[in-house]
Amino acid sequence: MGNAQSPSNNDPRYVSAARAFTQKELEDLRSLFNHLAAQSQNNAKCISPPVFQSYFGLHGPLGERMFDLVTQERKDQRLTFEDLVVAKATYEKGTKDEIEEFIFRLLDVSGDNFITRSDLKIVMIAIFNNILCIKDSQDRSSSHEDIVNIFLNAAKFSMHNEGGTEETMSFEDFRNWCTHLPSVKKLLGSLLLPPGSGRPGSQIPKLLTSTAIDSNIILLRKEYAWHIGGALSQHDLEDWKLLYHSSVNGLSFNTFLGNISGDFELLGLFTITTSPVYLNIEVLQALCAGCTATSFSAFNAVYSLESVHLRYLKYCKHSCAINFTSEDIPNGIGFGGRVNHFGLFVSANFDQGHTFSCTTFGSPCLSKTNRILPEVIECWGVTQVATQDKHDAVKGTVLERFKEDRNMLKMVGLANSSE
Incomplete structure (x- = not known):
């Protein structure tokens, strides 16, 4: 995959991906690309890894892995406009299977085609430290690493890599993990949205x-x-x-x-x-x-x-x-x-x-x-913010409007006392 070529405007991958966007969306993507390419010090022809990682708030191994996937793993450190369109069409507008496959590959931060507990640990630490910006508290008895391990213990690694020392995660293991951790799946599925756009899965109550x-x-x-x-x-x-x-x-x-x-x-x-x-x-x-x-x-x-x-x-x-x-x-x-x-x-x-x-x-x-x-x-x-106006709030009978109070009466065996 390291020999993959950057798609061109005539490349079937780009042509197909472009159909997933409206003309306005393509224009917006072009504007974003031009803005980031202008900061990349390469004659505005492509986006460099540091600019890409800084804009999307993805640093360290997770940011490097995302850049590799978006650039078709060419390893040439150049992200073209066509790369951006193809990646976003797959990652954000693809089928459920295509999106999950992209996220699954993203978890392989080491790029060795195997997902181990070590890979997931790097991802979870990046989520807490760099994306959600939850910092360790010195006053807590349990550290960030303890919290990360709790999330990792929800995962199964049912495959064995003969050349490695750790068990690895199958695609089915990954899907099961995401089922138990919807917050993780939401966030990992929205990382090509800018941080200030209200990424799904990024909000902390x-x-x-x-x-x-x-x-x-x-x-x-x-x-x-x-x-x-x-x-x-x-x-x-x-x-x-x-x-x-x-x-x-x-x-x-x-x-x-x-x-x-x-x-x-x-x-x-x-x-x-x-x-x-x-x-x-x-x-x-x-x-x-x-x-x-x-x-x-x-x-x-x-x-x-x-x-x-x-x-x-x-x-x-x-x-x-x-x-x-x-x-x-x-x-x-x-x-x-x-x-x-x-x-x-x-x-x-x-x-x-x-x-x-x-x-x-x-x-x-x-x-x-x-x-x-x-x-x-x-x-x-x-x-929660009230969704009913004052007029709606007074509709219905007294018993209907105070059903919560009636439920409390039911719990203590007095539900019929007011009837």
Whole structure:
């Protein structure tokens, strides 16, 4: 592939690629090319690697690999206008298979036709450090490398390279990894968009906490928020507000319910750490999104951001158990599975719980033992801009307009009291 020729205006690859764009889009690409070529100190005939990497915010091995792919791996350090059109037509306007194939080749940062854990590590470090610009915090117990390893542990490497020392990733392994990490796939599929254009997959929710709360006790990190955001819609990625933290508010179910009741939709993120005797996982998370504060209808579940459990991000709707009076149903909150056999359950006292393998989310038991002892619980609310005007807001009957309050009554067995 190193002998590939740069496409010309008469090259079938360029002719075919150009058809994917409108005339206006081609003119815009020409303007971009001319602008970057003028900075490349080569008589404005092509774009040099440093200018390309600087404009797209891709530095180091990931930027070098992207430049190689865009230039058909010619290794001549010259990116022509035709190269740019062909690459963007494939990478941004191609079929699903063509786009995934491009991203798959991009992950091979070493350029040896094999994707190893080392390749993925370089890519993830580049994402956090150079693209998302999430810096290490000296106050955190876990480093950036620890976070990167969590994402890497969600990947499988099912192939063996006879000439190498590491197992390698197949195309199917890659697809499975992207399924579990939608944030990674979104971002890797948008790197030929300029950084200031709102690249899909690049937005990190702003985590809002009280200034009185020590940031070091917060378990939700920006890296995790970015990962979770990959499964949510764009309007859910603005501000996330800390509604409840057991270290601040106490281990109280009533306080928890009081804090999360409000006039906004809720992203309920329960983060639990336990004694190593019961669970050798630093962070255990259950996520229910796209629901009201009182219904707790599960939209997604991320049971763990440690080890292989990052894989269990699934789209699924299932109600969670919240009960105060019944002797048949445990008093607390359960995610997935069934009564007394939830994928994750936390008692109403927030002092104990259990975890079992769960077909709802395809997740395993999250602990070495089924019993868990929570130490810290966090809940984050997603604030959203109201889409209804005041006139729409008052439509419907009183019971229809206050359905969230009725849901709360249902949970405590008083749903019919107002009828």
